Structure formats: C-alpha cells, structure tokens
Amino acid sequence: MNIIISNASSDPIYIQIMNQIRQSILSGELRAGDSLPSIRQLAKDLQVSVITTKRVYEELEKEKLIDSVVGKGCFVSGANKDFIREQRMKRLEEKMIEIIRESKDLSMSQQDLIDHLTLLFEEEQTT
Template sequence: MKIIISNASSDPIYMQIINQIRQCILSGELKAGEILPSIRQLAKDLQVSVITTKRVYEELEKEKLIDSVVGKGCFVSGANKDFIREQRMKLLEEKMIEIIRESKELSMNQQDLIDHITLFFEEEQNT
C-alpha cells in the first residue's frame, strides 16, 4: 500500500489518507484480514502526527472497512463483503459516468462506446 500526500490538495491530510486506504480496500489491493501498519508506524512512514493516523483508523472503523483488535492492531474487515461490493460498484458507476461524458465530448454515440468497451473487454479476457 502506497500513500501519497499532496500539499497542493484542498483535502485535509487525514482525508487524503482515508481516501487512499479506502480505495486500496475497495479495489481489493488490501484483502480481508490483512494487517495494516500500526498507528505509530503509519504516522512515521507518512511523516504526519499520530493523532492524524489515529483519526484515519477511527473513521475507517466507523465505515466498517477495518477492525481494531486491542493488542493486535488494525485489520481489513472481512465481515461486510456486501457493503464492500456495493462501494466498489459505486466507484465503477462513477467511472462509467466519466467515460460516458468523455465519449460525448468526442462525439461518440452509444454504439461506438459499446463497441469500444466490447473490444477492450475481449482483449482483457485474452490476457
């Protein structure tokens, strides 16, 4: 898991970290049961306050994306697969809307877009 903090971003640092960890979980990069760095280690790695990383983990726990086990650490939650799937579907839908808007700017019609998606889908299956 690689987290990049941008000082140019309008989002606060803790939100940048939350968004990136959330994305890693929802994309499947971080698997259910996988241990996360300790609050102190994450703070050290990212050169941020321990208070910031504590807030990050608290927010992710509220979203039920991670579980905290006293004395053991924080782990990617495996309890709510339907919720994670729903969140991943939401991200996919947002990407599709972006693709549709971009295709309209390129004066592509619906069938052109479907043809392109079909082509890429078939190419991806063959790899």
Template sequence: MNIIISNASSDPIYIQIINQIRQSILSGEMQAGDSLPSIRQLAKDLQVSVITTKRAYEELEKEELIDSVVGKGCFVSGANKDFIREQRMKRLEEKMLEIIRESKELTMSQQDLIDHLNLLFEEDNTP
C-alpha cells in the first residue's frame, strides 16, 4: 500500500489517507484479512501526527472497511463490497443533491449543470 500525501490538496491529510486506503480496498488491491500498518508506523512513514492516522483508521472502521483487533492491529474487513458500494452511492447522491440546490440558487438550468459536469468529467485526469 502506497499512500501519497499532497500538501497542495484542499482535503485534510486524514481524508487523503481514508480515500487512498478506501480505493485500495474497493479496487481489490487489498483483500479481506490483509493487515494495515500500525497507526504509529503509518504516522511515522507519512511524517504526520498519530492523531491524524488514528482518525483516518477510526473513520475507515465506521465505514466497515477495516477491523481493529486489540493487540493485533488493523485488518481489511470482510464486509460485503456491495454494501460498501451502496453506502458510497448514498453519500454521492447527498453531494449531488447539494450541487443541484446550489446550481438552482445560481439559476442554472438542468442542461447547464449537465454541460458543466460533462466538461469537468472530460477534463479530469484521475483514473
């Protein structure tokens, strides 16, 4: 697992950690039962606060992506990937509703919003 922290990102460090670990799990790069670095080791490797890595792991545990075993560490959960995907879709829909409300406040038409989204989608270079 290779986590890269960007100081130029608008996302807080713990969110960057969460997103990259989540992506590794959902893409299949990490399998159920795989161990994650300890909170302290990850903090040391990334040169960030232990509090930051602890918060990231706690959030991933809330999402049921990882399990913490006292005295043994953190492991990729065996949780159902369809359930996890459904949870992510729900969060995405909430964000989309927020965007729709904001666009209405700007008096954008539905087509203007779709055109703008298509443009951004085409410009995005992420895999």
C-alpha cells in the first residue's frame, strides 16, 4: 500500500490518507482479511501524527471497510461484500457522470457516446 500525501492538496491529510486506503480496498488491491499497518506504524511511515492515523482508521471502521481487533490490529473487512460492491458502483457512476458531462462539452449525442463506449468495451474484451 503506497500512500502519497500532497501538501498542495486542499484536502486535510487525514482525508487524503483515508481516500487512498478506501480506494485500495474498493479497487481490490487490499482484500478481505488483509492486515493494515498499526496506527503507530502508519503514522511513522507517513510522518504524521498518531491522532491523524487513528482518525483515519476510525472513519474507515465506521464505513465498515475495516475491522479493529483489540491486540491484533486492523484488517480489511470481509463481512460486507455487498456494501463494498455498492461503493464501487457509486464510484463508477460518478466517473460516468463526469464522462457524460465531458461528452456534452464536446457536443456528442447520447448515441455517439453509447457507440463510443461500445467500441471501447469490445476492444477491451479482445485484450
């Protein structure tokens, strides 16, 4: 898991960290049962406050993306596959809305967009 903190970002550090861990879970890079670094280790690795990493883990636990086991650490949750799928679908829809807006800026019709998407989908299946 590679987390990059940007000082140029308008997002607070804990949001940057949380978003990157969430994305790693939702993308499948981190799988159910995978262990996460301890709160202290993550803080040390990222050179941030322990309070910051504690907040990240608490928020991810509220989202049911990770589970904390006293004395053992934090792990990617495997209990809620439907929730993770739903979150991934939500992210996909957000990207699709962005694509729709961009296609409108390019004066593409709905059918042009569908045709283009179909072509790309078919090309992707052959690779």
